[in-house]
Amino acid sequence: MNRSREAIMEAVQAQMPDKRWRHTLGVMETSVILARRFGADPVKAELAAILHDVCKYWPVDKQAETVRSDPELPQDMLEYEKELWHAPAAVVVAREQFGVNDREVLDAILYHTSGREKMTLLDKIVCLADYIEPGRDFPAVHKIREIAEHNVEKALVAGFDSTISFLLEQGKRIYPLTVSARNGLLMEIKQAGG
Numbered sequence: 001m002n003r004s005r006e007a008i009m010e011a012v013q014a015q016m017p018d019k020r021w022r023h024t025l026g027v028m029e030t031s032v033i034l035a036r037r038f039g040a041d042p043v044k045a046e047l048a049a050i051l052h053d054v055c056k057y058w059p060v061d062k063q064a065e066t067v068r069s070d071p072e073l074p075q076d077m078l079e080y081e082k083e084l085w086h087a088p089a090a091v092v093v094a095r096e097q098f099g100v101n102d103r104e105v106l107d108a109i110l111y112h113t114s115g116r117e118k119m120t121l122l123d124k125i126v127c128l129a130d131y132i133e134p135g136r137d138f139p140a141v142h143k144i145r146e147i148a149e150h151n152v153e154k155a156l157v158a159g160f161d162s163t164i165s166f167l168l169e170q171g172k173r174i175y176p177l178t179v180s181a182r183n184g185l186l187m188e189i190k191q192a193g194g
């Protein structure tokens with residue numbers, strides 16, 4: 001049984017600075033809008049959004065240790081950018097501290113930064129909401145918001161493109177699941193007629 005929405009929100013807020021909490025509120029609001037727009041469960045989308053960044057401000061060693069505590073989580077994320085680690089760590093917290101057992105919600109939390117090859121609609125919504133919530137400001141965000149008015153897959157490809165470009169510019173390694181996610185979305189777009 002989940003703890004109540006308010007209790008979870010209060011506990012999450014206590015673990016991050018105000019700016020990140022405002023981002024979380026933005027991701028919650030945007031996830032609900034996108035869920036209604038594209039036909040996902042808004043309650044599940046909001047719950048994943050509340051918890052998606054719960055570990056973002058933990059010391060990275062604690063994030064890594066938390067990921068290692070569950071061998072079923074993708075351990076290979078730990079070989080890539082530290083920015084990826086808070087996502088699998090949040091799955092452990094969601095389950096163990098907040099009693100969240102819904103696989104769909106846990107997966108949307110797990111893949112909210114990297115994406116994955118066969119993204120569920122809920123995965124797509126939370127990942128896209130993280131890119132376009134009202135507080136976000138990066139070069140491609142206006143364009144991605146526009147696309148998100150009508151096509152979740154195309155908007156998410158544009159989001160991944162901006163992350164991949166950023167990583168290329170910085171000369172950083174790209175966690176391959178994001179490339180698989182982008183390829184999978186492009187196939188879906190093609191199959192739907194472009």
Ligand SMILES: Nc1ncnc2c1ncn2[C@@H]1O[C@H](COP(=O)(O)OP(=O)(O)O)[C@@H](O)[C@H]1O
Pocket residue numbers: 080081083084112113114130163166167173174175176177178179
């Ligand atoms: N496939 C990837 N490979 C390596 N690093 C990645 C990948 N995808 C995302 N990242 C890193 O994660 C960051 C975004 O993480 P995110 O959880 O959205 O953080 P924030 O909410 O602070 O923007 C990117 O800027 C990049 O550094």
